Amino acid sequence: MPDIAQGPQIPDAGYALEEIADGIFWIGDGSYQTMFVVSDEGVIAVDAPPTLGHNILRAISTVTRKPITEVVYSHHHSDHCGAMSIYPEGVPRYAHRATAQRLELLGDPHRPRATHVFDHTATIEAGDHTLEMRYPGPNHSEGNSFIHAPGQRVLMLVDVIFPGWVPFSNLALSAFVPGFVSVTEQALSYDFEHLVGGHVTRPGTRHDVHVQVEYLADLKATTESALSAVDLAATMSSIDTGNNWAVFRAYLDAVAAQATDELVPRWKDRLGGADVFTLPNAWAMAETLRLDLNSLGPFGTVP
Known part of the structure; x- marks a missing residue:
């Protein structure tokens, strides 16, 4: 730790x-x-x-x-x-x-x-x-x-x-x-x-707040990038694409995993539990980016 x-x-x-x-x-x-x-x-x-x-x-x-x-x-x-x-x-x-x-x-x-x-x-x-x-x-x-x-x-x-x-x-x-x-x-x-x-x-302390602000900003930017950078074809290659929930689950899991792979090396020596909770934090950030902040990725193209 x-x-x-x-x-x-x-x-x-x-x-x-x-x-x-x-x-x-x-x-x-x-x-x-x-x-x-x-x-x-x-x-x-x-x-x-x-x-x-x-x-x-x-x-x-x-x-x-x-x-x-x-x-x-x-x-x-x-x-x-x-x-x-x-x-x-x-x-x-x-x-x-x-x-x-x-x-x-x-x-x-x-x-x-x-x-x-x-x-x-x-x-x-x-x-x-x-x-x-x-x-x-x-x-x-x-x-x-x-x-x-x-x-x-x-x-x-x-x-x-x-x-x-x-x-x-x-x-x-x-x-x-x-x-x-x-x-x-x-x-x-x-x-x-x-x-x-x-x-x-x-x-x-105030320093702790500054560090969490930095972590959240990094989490948001990295996860937002992953929303559009995930290799969708590779992610769906083993999925029954007729199952809508399986499609969304595979995509969101891939986004969170890609963001986590980038984030953990940057944070594991700076904050406790970065190796434990960055994955679910990235998942939650991906969902708020899609649903609250309108960064929808490949499933949200406006016609």
Whole structure:
């Protein structure tokens, strides 16, 4: 693994805890991560990955005896919020409207309903800390929002930036890939020194965002070239061309494979998992190029 993918050793307690800025604590288990804010008034807890679960409360208790006063959902996915029921009942729970609607539909007792719902922005003023939430439009999921502590220069953006690693499979299983790419770039418009990405081994930095922007640009350009450069005759030579799904599957797999063959040598020593998830990321990029961005290749010629 490249050095950039390495993170802190996880103690026997099952989690690592680090104060990344004044009163802002990062907690991670080597795969999932989140943060909490200790203000003059209490604790603002953001998300609750089930793999961390009650270790979040244990971590909070090691640094303060103040109560949890607010809870924030980054988005609705259970791998990040499936243990939100550990937090006290009756505290305000913030979420974007799309997230709140999905929580209502799912009815999961471990993901209690939001009490404070916002459409564009929301702000929590808590003594010496301010936490600003902003929804940039659909990206990894509808409702997935920026969470920014401007005074401490900390940014949280979950399932979009993967510090030291390529994005998870199929561009993080994103609901809207152009939005996923856009918010990666938008992150650089924030004033931050530390980034909490929700996944993998360590907190992030601005440099990590720049590297992911570069990876995505390379992925897009290489995959777009492959859409028209694949040898279609050779690809279809062993396919029953009367089977439409077989034709599309062979073509899209060939595009992803050609892009991956070019990309992996450039990235395997720069980002963790480039050899694992570049293939499905190229597949997802090919589909968004065809369907969202109108780079249709041989199957999309306009008559």
